[in-house]
Amino acid sequence: MSATTSNATKARLRLIVVRVLMISLFITLLSRLWFLQVASGQDYRAAAQAQAKRELIIQPARGLIVDDMGRPLVANRTSWVIALDRNLFDKLTAQAQDQVLGRLASVLGRAKTELEQRSQLCSEPTAKAERCWNGSSIQPIPLASDVPQHVAVQILEQTEDYPAILAQQDSVRAYPQPYGVNAAQLLGYLSSITKGEFDQAKVKQDRSLNGASVVGRAGMEKTYDRYLRGMPGQQTLTVDARGRVIDEGERVEAQPGETLVTSIDAKLQSFVERQLHEALTTARGTFDKVTGKNYVADTGAAVVMQARTGRIVAMASQPTYDPNVWVGGISKRALRGLYAKSAGTPLLSRATQGQLAPGSTWKPIMTVGALNNGFEPDTKLDCSSGLQVGNRWFKNYESAAYGPIGFARALELSCDTFFYRVGLHFWEKYGSDPTDVDAKDPLIDVAKDFGFGRSTGIDLPGESRGRIADRHWKQEYWKTLKGRYCKVAAEKGAPNDYLHVFAREFCLEGNHYRAGDAVNYVIGQGDTLVTPLQLARAYSALANGGTLYRPTIGKAIVATDGALVKKISPVVEHKIDSTRAALREVDQALTGTPRQGTLAWRFVGFPLDQVPVRGKTGSAEVWGKQSTSWVATYTKDYVVVMMVTQGGTGSGTSGPYVRKIWERLYGVTGDEVKRARAIIPGVVAPARLPTFTQDGSILPPVDPRGAS
Numbered sequence: 001m002s003a004t005t006s007n008a009t010k011a012r013l014r015l016i017v018v019r020v021l022m023i024s025l026f027i028t029l030l031s032r033l034w035f036l037q038v039a040s041g042q043d044y045r046a047a048a049q050a051q052a053k054r055e056l057i058i059q060p061a062r063g064l065i066v067d068d069m070g071r072p073l074v075a076n077r078t079s080w081v082i083a084l085d086r087n088l089f090d091k092l093t094a095q096a097q098d099q100v101l102g103r104l105a106s107v108l109g110r111a112k113t114e115l116e117q118r119s120q121l122c123s124e125p126t127a128k129a130e131r132c133w134n135g136s137s138i139q140p141i142p143l144a145s146d147v148p149q150h151v152a153v154q155i156l157e158q159t160e161d162y163p164a165i166l167a168q169q170d171s172v173r174a175y176p177q178p179y180g181v182n183a184a185q186l187l188g189y190l191s192s193i194t195k196g197e198f199d200q201a202k203v204k205q206d207r208s209l210n211g212a213s214v215v216g217r218a219g220m221e222k223t224y225d226r227y228l229r230g231m232p233g234q235q236t237l238t239v240d241a242r243g244r245v246i247d248e249g250e251r252v253e254a255q256p257g258e259t260l261v262t263s264i265d266a267k268l269q270s271f272v273e274r275q276l277h278e279a280l281t282t283a284r285g286t287f288d289k290v291t292g293k294n295y296v297a298d299t300g301a302a303v304v305m306q307a308r309t310g311r312i313v314a315m316a317s318q319p320t321y322d323p324n325v326w327v328g329g330i331s332k333r334a335l336r337g338l339y340a341k342s343a344g345t346p347l348l349s350r351a352t353q354g355q356l357a358p359g360s361t362w363k364p365i366m367t368v369g370a371l372n373n374g375f376e377p378d379t380k381l382d383c384s385s386g387l388q389v390g391n392r393w394f395k396n397y398e399s400a401a402y403g404p405i406g407f408a409r410a411l412e413l414s415c416d417t418f419f420y421r422v423g424l425h426f427w428e429k430y431g432s433d434p435t436d437v438d439a440k441d442p443l444i445d446v447a448k449d450f451g452f453g454r455s456t457g458i459d460l461p462g463e464s465r466g467r468i469a470d471r472h473w474k475q476e477y478w479k480t481l482k483g484r485y486c487k488v489a490a491e492k493g494a495p496n497d498y499l500h501v502f503a504r505e506f507c508l509e510g511n512h513y514r515a516g517d518a519v520n521y522v523i524g525q526g527d528t529l530v531t532p533l534q535l536a537r538a539y540s541a542l543a544n545g546g547t548l549y550r551p552t553i554g555k556a557i558v559a560t561d562g563a564l565v566k567k568i569s570p571v572v573e574h575k576i577d578s579t580r581a582a583l584r585e586v587d588q589a590l591t592g593t594p595r596q597g598t599l600a601w602r603f604v605g606f607p608l609d610q611v612p613v614r615g616k617t618g619s620a621e622v623w624g625k626q627s628t629s630w631v632a633t634y635t636k637d638y639v640v641v642m643m644v645t646q647g648g649t650g651s652g653t654s655g656p657y658v659r660k661i662w663e664r665l666y667g668v669t670g671d672e673v674k675r676a677r678a679i680i681p682g683v684v685a686p687a688r689l690p691t692f693t694q695d696g697s698i699l700p701p702v703d704p705r706g707a708s
Helices: 003-039 041-051 086-090 094-108 112-118 149-157 195-203 219-223 266-284 332-339 359-371 407-413 416-430 442-449 471-489 498-509 515-522 532-544 580-589 650-666
Strands: 053-058 072-084 141-144 165-174 190-192 214-216 233-239 245-252 259-262 300-306 312-318 381-383 386-389 392-395 403-405 547-550 554-558 564-567 571-575 614-620 628-634 638-644
Touching (some): 094 141, 094 149, 112 141, 149 165, 266 300, 266 638, 266 650, 300 650, 359 407, 359 442, 359 515, 359 532, 359 628, 381 407, 381 416, 386 416, 392 515, 403 407, 416 442, 416 515, 442 515, 532 547, 532 628, 532 638, 628 650, 638 650
Antiparallel strands (some): 072 141, 072 165, 233 245, 300 312, 381 403, 386 392, 547 571, 628 638
16 A cells, blocks of 8 residues: 555544544533433522522511500501612622712711621621621611601612612601600610520521511510511512512511500509609709708609509609600610619619618508417507617607507507517517527518519519518628628728728628517618519508409500400419408508598598598608608509609608599599599500401490409
8 A cells, every 4th residue: 555545544534533522522512401401401490590589578567555445655657767788789899888888877977887887797707796787688788767758768869879778668666655655664665686586586486586676675565575576578579680679579468566455544654654753853842851951852653553453554663764765776875874873774664673661661561460470459569759679779750759559550650669569579589599590570471471572573574573681681691791891890900980890790790680670670671672563562462352463564465457366364473361350450550541640631631531542651761861752552443652762751752642643543623522433534444455446546445444
């Protein structure tokens, strides 16, 4: 074979190989295309569609809080909210992002750093925990709420200057304030859900909460949060690669929160708030002969409770604040003001959280204990000007002396030395060994039986327990502070001043429960502390014959269509361990206080025969401060308690305003009573709930004066 033929053959072979390789490549490519587009095409199309879909959370309107006549105490209103679309925002350059936020900060009057922090996801390592966004990046991130409408319109009209910024309307809390009601500590407030709460909700698969939720932080907003919050809805959106909405898919509407019907009567609540405010204002203009200056009257509380149900009809606290301060997010300055001691810590509810010595309002409880443990109603004890106990002279108020008297007269006159002798009797009988922490003490037992020293269980968060300063408490108190005082007592060359003398005594015998402790305790002085609500509940047991109720404000949960979701019935905690005779004796004795006792000068002309108010005054001494004014009163229907710290005597400061509350409750005009029962619709709890109509209006109960 010639060389030419051989070369031609080799060329053809190479060409055949190349063709085979090309055909193989084409077959492989076509096979792959067929696999991707035909065999796996459906899966990839589904994935592509899923990436283009976005789930938008629709926040529900929060449920109303209404009084027992259906008057809204807390409602909702629309608010302009400025939000950031994180998906679109992330597509902007860093420079463009900076310009947008700077421009937005200027128009909103906010700091640019604040907007930057709010636009960050909490999952990002640089996020500020107190301001970052808990929710999904798909959800618009709220940057500012309650924005003026003209600002929102400006942003809507100039979208080219505010790319990725949205202006939308949202629902926020509103306070209609019927009759000028404040009730800030009762109602509570809302704030954004925390990351920890959101994570916990996801673990529990709680769909009612999401990253944009607000939750109750205090008051009824917190207690009944799960009913009020509603259920979020959901909107499915289809977006393009730039995040623009190209189709709106399935929409599940949000379910509004349910309505909380309370036992509060707005008309009376407003009146009680005004009376408490006037009591403090008047006291501040009154000269205190003891301290040589006007009364400080820095805080106060008032409680009106139904004696036979435990329902709260009105409850006020001073100082207070405007609940609107929380709407749209509270500023640091405003928050500091709510906690400021100089402002009286207005966030604190004095009715449920204020803990104070009860003074002589304690004596009726002690009388029940005494009559159940050996004393008789006609037992005579000396109401002397003073009593020597150990090395201390315990004097009567203003050193008055009335000679031998019984329990009824002792309560009318509020005779300290009479009750000193009662307390000393039980100390000598059961506990004269000051180191015996387990010594029997009927007067301690009766206080615990009336619910003191523990929370009442009211449907409000943050309630204080109060304190019964018994032997066990004193032992624990000594153990806690022993080291500190023993260190002071051991200082070399220490002066013989009050501090060091006290430190030495406390170090050695600070746990001893002496006779002086017993006599101080029985008149409501010393280290025993109560809240106004605890005192009101105890007096309700005196009023109703010995039943201790758990106080309640919530009355029912009602759906938006008016259907009853849950009825909140009165709860009996227990029956007081007392004879009926003892309770009757105390009840009868307390009728004398407004007639010829310490309240008589404040009830001149009041129709006590028609409205037989019982009561007790108290002026609790506080070391280094002016006395706390107490008045605790009741009928068979209601209990009315008022307290003013650094306000002087009970009858002098609180007495006139407690009387005005009784006049309002029973419709007293001069010495006449318009009705045998309350004239304010709703003060006596309606037998029925308000009617919630289809058009959203709320009608009062058909029978506003029925029994609860």
